[in-house]
């Protein structure tokens with residue numbers, strides 16, 4: 001697949017390289033697995049010399065043998081001496097950087113935690129010594145959000161405060177997704193929104209579907225639910241690295257949130273235990289769910305819902321994890337029928353998210369959210385406000401736009417009008433035809 005988008009990130013990586021000519025520069029990139037970190041780094045330095053090291057789950061000795069080969073190949077230097085551990089390799093490279101500018105990328109950097117955690121303090125000492133006098137553009141990337149943040153942002157960690165720049169790589173936005181979709185298929189609103197709702201803009205999933213020309217809902221479902229499918233184990237694959245062995249409660253919570261049990265009390269009602277600590281970790285450490293509150297509520301108000309941020313994970317929990325027994329016995333027929341039966345429910349929720357993202361991309365609003373009252377009723381799908389220009393958009397979203405009753409929407413909105421005194425308000429319905 002040709003390279004799409006990422007202009008902002010490419011620009012930052014080019015600037016990092018330029019800065020490294022003055023003194024060494026460290027960037028850390030964090031992004032969920034499959035989002036496109038490796039391809040971004042390679043694209044940024046495709047015409048440059050790049051020492052790219054992947055931290056595979058191997059012993060340090062084997063890794064270093066591989067790295068030595070890479071160094072010799074890229075720099076065209078014969079390495080004399082042993083270099084059997086990463087500390088020696090890193091010191092060697094920083095010393096090379098004293099006489100020439102070099103680009104180094106270390107991918108899945110958090111994996112050193114399992115191989116040899118003292119690498120981080122060794123790197124800190126070497127970095128501090130060489131940074132002012134060398135020209136190394138160092139990119140450290142990783143996909144385990146909690147570990148990467150800890151390595152660079154926890155004041156007790158050796159590399160704390162060493163990174164000059166942080167890049168959080170997000171999935172493709174709705175506009176880029178539309179551009180990609182148009183390169184592979186004739187536009188059809190429901191198929192496109194299904195493509196958005198399932199891939200969530202993750203580069204890898206998009207690439208697989210585009211390659212197989214699976215651009216319609218039916219074809220995507222055929223690709224997901226088949227023998228040897230990449231997608232069936234993917235939710236577990238992506239999350240297990242974050243949660244480790246302790247994943248059961250997290251998976252149960254995510255499965256409930258994906259299935260519309262979005263209030264803490266509802267989750268605790270089903271699991272029959274307190275889940276406050278888990279929710280907090282899912283939100284703050286792992287960044288997998290987010291807290292949402294009705295628009296205009298006070299920040300500490302208790303009317304809070306939870307949402308899974310990632311579309312693919314919410315699809316996976318709703319349709320794959322929920323039916324693991326059918327996956328186990330490979331009853332793909334059942335899985336496809338089940339998914340098609342409940343898909344519109346899922347799609348309706350993602351359509352609302354789609355329009356919120358689209359409105360956000362116009363940069364026309366200072367706040368975009370939803371409203372519901374204390375009982376979780378009287379929902380208003382979208383409330384978008386431009387505080388400065390005193391205007392607001394109040395909208396309802398439905399797959400079938402004909403089912404939207406604007407009069408009812410106006411009626412419901414009375415509850416929030418006191419926050420919008422003097423505002424010009426537009427009431428609107430969004431449906432598939434507005435995609």
Ligand SMILES: Nc1ncnc2c1ncn2[C@@H]1O[C@H](COP(=O)(O)OP(=O)(O)OP(=O)(O)O)[C@@H](O)[C@H]1O
Pocket residue numbers: 001002003004005006031032033034035036037038039040143203204205207
């Ligand atoms: N900007 C892009 N345009 C087109 N294809 C992309 C882009 N970014 C990534 N891809 C493709 O998506 C796939 C996943 O990307 P990549 O391997 O870079 O992700 P990653 O974040 O490093 O994932 P992992 O953590 O699983 O290694 C690759 O096959 C890559 O070619």
